Amino acid sequence: MQIEILKSKIHRVRITQAELHYVGSITIDEDLMKAANLIENEKVQIVNINNGERLETYVIKGKAGSGEICLNGPAARKAQVGDIVIIISYCHMDFEEAKTFKPTLIFPTDNNKLIS
Template sequence: MFIEVMKSKIHRARVTQAELNYVGSITIDQDLMEAADLIANEKVQVVNNNNGARLETYVIPGERGTGTICLNGAAARLVQVGDIVIIISYATMEREEAKAFKPMVIFPDENNRLL
């Protein structure tokens, strides 16, 4: 049996931009992507701590070292600059593998920089 488990998480990042007129996605600073084991086009869930909104989208690499967290397209309507979000990726694996799996969780500072 396969189950879906949390693979990685960026916990409490601050939204730096919201661009409505864009194809859609979330742009994430490449430093944060690497630290959280995320790759370009990977599906993620975004949870907005400020308003409770939840959405799924895919990752676009942002400029390294900028702290960028930008919701693009329709998702931009669900956030405001300054909102705190949690970005979660999931993986499907065998139940036994999942029992031993340790997800990568990162905690950026208030400027979305790694501590």
């Protein structure tokens, strides 16, 4: 049996930009992507702490070290610059394997930087 479980989480980052007239997605600082074990085009769920909105989209790689978290396209209507969001990725795996799997969780600073 396959189940869907948490794979990766970027906990509490700030939206730095919202680009309505863009194809769609979320742009994430490459350093945050690497630390959270996310890859470009991976499906993610975005949970907005400020307004309760939840949405699904895919990841675009942003400039490393920039702290960039940008909602693009229609997703831009779901948050404002400065809103705090959680970015979540899930995966499917065998039920028994899932019992011991450890997700990658990161907790960036207030300015979307990795804690050294």
